[in-house]
Amino acid sequence: MPPLHGSQRVAVLADSQNLYHSSHSLYSRNIDYTALLDAAVSERELVRAIAYVIRADSPNEEEFFEAIEDIGFEPKIKDIKTFADGSKKGDWDVGISLDAVTLGEHVDVVALCSGDGDFSRLCSHLRHQGVRVEVFAFGHAASEDLLDAADSFVDMAEEQDRFLL
Template sequence: MIKRPAQRVAVLIDTQNMYHSAKHLYDAKLNFPGIVRAATEDRQLVRATAYVAKSKTGEELSFFEALVGGGIELRVKEVLEFSSGVKKADWDVGMAIDAVKLADKVDAMILITGDGDFVPCVEYLQAKGVVVEVIAFGASTSSELKGACDLFIDISEEADQFLIRSSGRHKPHGQKQMDKDVIGSVINNDRKRPPKRK
């Protein structure tokens, strides 16, 4: 798939999904502004939005500031705590609705998530003529999502570029250290798409 400089691109970030994947696989955090810059390249960025959850303690405020400082808009939802002790702040529906609203304003949509719940959203966007790219960790990404999108980029192959590791931690859990020069693993799903409306 060819990425053209004239392409209008939106980036939607499922921060909860990606945070937990990075923590589980690498015991690290992600450099979301760096991922957005690399993903959009020379294309025209229409919007970059991160869907985040805010706790009562406000411990994530410095993270929010880093996102905003990197040019990423925030959609914030309060974490709900149930009597059972379960905490929840699910953004899947909100993120999918925003993707649908943006469909007429972009040529390509980059979803930074590994969540298979977004497959119907991907299919809707493609039916509208939008090219859908997914960026996530291959090991924790739904196989259905990988198969549905037009382009899947496994950021595990670029871990050194996009991970913020705590000091002394160099190797991902259960995996060999990645070579920083390795080019990202890409699945290109070329198939006939309806042409983008003018």
């Protein structure tokens, strides 16, 4: 990874659903959002940190929303959708992409905290615009297309004690 510069402006975008499902399916543990934010900013200038979350009426989720805000993330909350057949869906892919493109005009680096391969085209677009893209995810749960499209990748699985509670 090339050296990081203190003058770089960084936006941190955390796909909380992706991180939650990855950390729970692989390790049955929660993400340490303080460590994630510290690693993503890495002594550079933080412009904005957003955590994209889904409200699913599960226990303790309001406390989680407050906790990530106390850490320094702006929570963007969307209600889960339940369809007539009983299936449920909740994701922020379009919202994350729109925010990344908009913020890309004001930052040098987008730290994308997700392993979702749907963001590989977003990475390519941002890089074409001159924005550095750093992906933070668990290697076993991260899309190869996404990793190939990013400038750098931090495998959170290699530092479980740092990134997991």
